[in-house]
Amino acid sequence: MPKHKPKRGAPAIDMTAMCDVAFLLLTFFMLTAKAKPQETLVIDTPSSVSQTKLPDAGTLTILVGKDGRIFLDMTGQHTRKSLIDDVSSRFQIAMTEEEKIEFANSGSFGVARSQLRQWLNLDKADRDKISTGIPVDTADVNKSELADWIHNARLAQFRMKQEGKVKEEYVMVLKADKDTPYPAIQKVVNTLVDINVNKFNLITNMEEDPNKLGTEKKSE
Amino acid sequence: MAEMQVAESGGKKGGGKKRSKKMSTRVDLTAMVDLGFLLITFFMLTTTLAKPQIMALVMPEKDIKKEDVESVKESKVLTLMLGANDKIYWYEGITEPTLDSTDYSAEGMRKVILDKMDKVKTQFGMEDYQDFKTKEPRKGSFVNVIIKPTKDARYKNLVDALDEMAISKVRYYVILDISTLEMDFIKNPARGLKFNAEEQLEAATQ
Numbered sequence: 001m002p003k004h005k006p007k008r009g010a011p012a013i014d015m016t017a018m019c020d021v022a023f024l025l026l027t028f029f030m031l032t033a034k035a036k037p038q039e040t041l042v043i044d045t046p047s048s049v050s051q052t053k054l055p056d057a058g059t060l061t062i063l064v065g066k067d068g069r070i071f072l073d074m075t076g077q078h079t080r081k082s083l084i085d086d087v088s089s090r091f092q093i094a095m096t097e098e099e100k101i102e103f104a105n106s107g108s109f110g111v112a113r114s115q116l117r118q119w120l121n122l123d124k125a126d127r128d129k130i131s132t133g134i135p136v137d138t139a140d141v142n143k144s145e146l147a148d149w150i151h152n153a154r155l156a157q158f159r160m161k162q163e164g165k166v167k168e169e170y171v172m173v174l175k176a177d178k179d180t181p182y183p184a185i186q187k188v189v190n191t192l193v194d195i196n197v198n199k200f201n202l203i204t205n206m207e208e209d210p211n212k213l214g215t216e217k218k219s220e
Numbered sequence: 221m222a223e224m225q226v227a228e229s230g231g232k233k234g235g236g237k238k239r240s241k242k243m244s245t246r247v248d249l250t251a252m253v254d255l256g257f258l259l260i261t262f263f264m265l266t267t268t269l270a271k272p273q274i275m276a277l278v279m280p281e282k283d284i285k286k287e288d289v290e291s292v293k294e295s296k297v298l299t300l301m302l303g304a305n306d307k308i309y310w311y312e313g314i315t316e317p318t319l320d321s322t323d324y325s326a327e328g329m330r331k332v333i334l335d336k337m338d339k340v341k342t343q344f345g346m347e348d349y350q351d352f353k354t355k356e357p358r359k360g361s362f363v364n365v366i367i368k369p370t371k372d373a374r375y376k377n378l379v380d381a382l383d384e385m386a387i388s389k390v391r392y393y394v395i396l397d398i399s400t401l402e403m404d405f406i407k408n409p410a411r412g413l414k415f416n417a418e419e420q421l422e423a424a425t426q
Contacts, residue, residue: 015249022256029263046376048383050275064375173274178376182302182369185378186397193282201274204379210326210387 069133071110304372
């Protein structure tokens with residue numbers, strides 16, 4: 001019997017299993033991926049040893065840039081919609097339904113109330129140009145736009161919670177840049193204290209706790 | 221084996237009724253796998269994996285009544301003033317304090333705080349307190365740290381100072397606005413700082 005001659009040529013590998021794995025992973029990453037929110041304000045946060053993680057939902061974030069501009073960001077489209085309904089009716093800003101929906105779907109914003117409509121109608125790329133930060137009146141909290149936004153956003157979230165559209169009330173978060181001058185922070189903190197928000201959280205990067213690193217560093 | 225059967229383009233031209241061959245259903249998946257991994261790489265890189273940390277901060281209430289203010293022993297108080305260029309000015313107590321300065325390194329601020337803790341411990345001994353979480357009675361020596369950022373401080377300075385409180389396990393600390401007296405004190409340490417507890421209370425409660 002003649003010996004069976006092995007066929008020459010590239011050895012073919014069955015790719016099916018590999019393909020399955022690849023697409024499984026792909027699906028996983030696609031589903032877990034969160035679209036990176038486009039932030040107009042570039043913030044490099046300082047680091048701390050804190051271990052607490054930022055919650056996923058239910059955060060009201062005050063962003064303070066290097067230049068002291070104040071932005072505001074909040075989670076939850078229902079809450080944002082409810083908030084803008086409230087704000088536009090109280091301050092008689094004639095807003096179309098599209099503009100309100102645009103606000104509900106936008107990320108952080110940092111414009112004066114009077115410029116909000118103009119801001120909403122701009123292209124996302126051009127929005128930064130008129131974003132001069134949310135005005136803060138340190139003398140009179142009732143006139144401070146920042147105080148008004150925060151206070152009413154919390155109320156809106158509370159309403160949504162009662163309606164069962166969200167699960168939690170807002171956690172107040174302050175996100176500021178390493179190099180933000182303290183007076184800008186002070187303005188925000190004073191505003192928060194003025195509206196009786198005495199407990200809030202500072203966003204930081206992770207840093208190794210020197211107590212856990214080794215024993216030699218910690219003095220006796 | 222795993223080769224794709226490409227239909228000959230000439231097939232139709234050939235005319236004649238050709239019985240379609242039983243084709244192998246195997247498809248070359250290499251390209252698909254390539255694409256899959258490319259997309260995986262893309263999603264892996266764009267996903268923000270590390271969630272940022274948060275650090276809780278509790279500020280004192282705005283309107284504190286004088287009756288509600290509890291006095292603390294002066295020798296337990298350490299005041300840190302966060303100045304420009306990552307410098308910390310600090311003094312102990314309020315009666316004719318001497319100004320000293322340090323930095324944010326482990327040998328700087330941490331040493332100041334730990335030294336102060338030791339001092340308080342030798343002077344007052346250990347005190348009883350109830351643990352926040354476990355509610356168990358424990359013992360410790362406490363300093364009261366007042367953090368006063370100046371106008372020239374950066375946000376990082378404040379976070380570093382607060383972080384240091386967490387690292388050194390300072391139980392009582394507060395962020396207060398700096399007074400003009402203290403600003404002068406930083407500028408002219410030789411002139412000394414003269415303000416009394418009454419004024420301090422006045423400044424804190426407004």
